[in-house]
Amino acid sequence: MKASRVSFAAALASGTVLVLSGTAFAHVGVQPGEATKGGYATINFKVPNERDNASTTQLEVNFPVDQPLTSVMPQDVPGWTVAVEKSKLDKPLTVHGKQINEAVTKVTWSGGKIEPGKFQQFPLSVGKLPENVDQMVFKAIQTYDNNEVVRWIEEAKEGAAEPQNPAPVLKLTAAKGDDHHGDAKTDQAKNSDKDAQHGHDEAAETSGSDTTARVLGIAGIVIGLGGVAFGVASRRRSA
Missing domain, CATH: 1.20.5 (Single alpha-helices involved in coiled-coils or other helix-helix interfaces)
Known part of the structure; x- marks a missing residue:
């Protein structure tokens, strides 16, 4: 009886490790993981389907309002419709001699389907990237066709374990002048x-x-x- 309890506990622990490992590694992320400060870059939001009985039908990516980007251009993804949402800036920016009064705060892809066991990439051309910070955090929301919503919005803390639902992070590095x-x-x-x-x-x-x-x-x-x-x-x- 005791041996059975030990075996059950071990199996439960192993299953828990597998579940947590899957959650930790299969999450919405941004690729490549870094870009140059003050420059322009093409990034991809990689979205894996973590469910066996549902398909992902929408991805919403929120941009940090305190690090506004004046240029955000999505690339067409077959089968998906993209919507770019802009908001007015409290403090206008000057880029290439022009005054910018609004910036992109949200990009949403919908209408398509990421089936179980598959993933999809959503490309964006972005800039001008900030020069005074070391990273940008994009909070993403993944929606399934069974109405389940997964919020990838948790920010990692230094010295702590990775959150269960980490937000995509783009690291910014100095230009190699x-x-x-x-x-x-x-x-x-x-x-x-x-x-x-x-x-x-x-x-x-x-x-x-x-x-x-x-x-x-x-x-x-x-x-x-x-x-x-x-x-x-x-x-x-x-x-």
């Missing part, structure tokens, strides 16, 4: 080396040409002197 400068210097150095090598080759070629000319000149003189000596000898014989 220094690397570009370094590349320019490296290219300049490479070009200088090439120029130096080219000059060296030209000098070697010129030196070789001069040496050849000198040898030919000396040979011509020797031949000429030989001809003169031959002529003198011939005259003496004739005399």
Whole structure:
């Protein structure tokens, strides 16, 4: 009896681990996971279907209002209808010399279907990304055709375990300006080396040409002197 209880407890624990593992790994996320601060990027919201008896029919992604993006352009996804919702900004932004008074706060895809055991990607071109933060958190809401709603809105806390329903996070990294400068210097150095090598080759070629000319000149003189000596000898014989 005791052995049966232990086996049941072990099986229950294993099942719980599997369920939690599935929940932790199969969630709505953003790919790639990082982008450059102050730039533009194409990101994909990857949505897996976690249910065996229902299909996902809608995805709603909410943008952080304190990090407004002036440009959000969705790519068509066959079978899905996309709606982009904008809101007025409390403080207008200036982008490329133009004043922007509103920004995208929500994008919703609907009308399609993600069947059990499948996933779908929803691409967006976004920018200009913030320069003063290290990440952007997008709260997503996934709806199934059995009216179940899963809210992927929990923000991870440093040092804590991943939440059960984590929100998609896009990490922002500094632009690699220094690397570009370094590349320019490296290219300049490479070009200088090439120029130096080219000059060296030209000098070697010129030196070789001069040496050849000198040898030919000396040979011509020797031949000429030989001809003169031959002529003198011939005259003496004739005399």
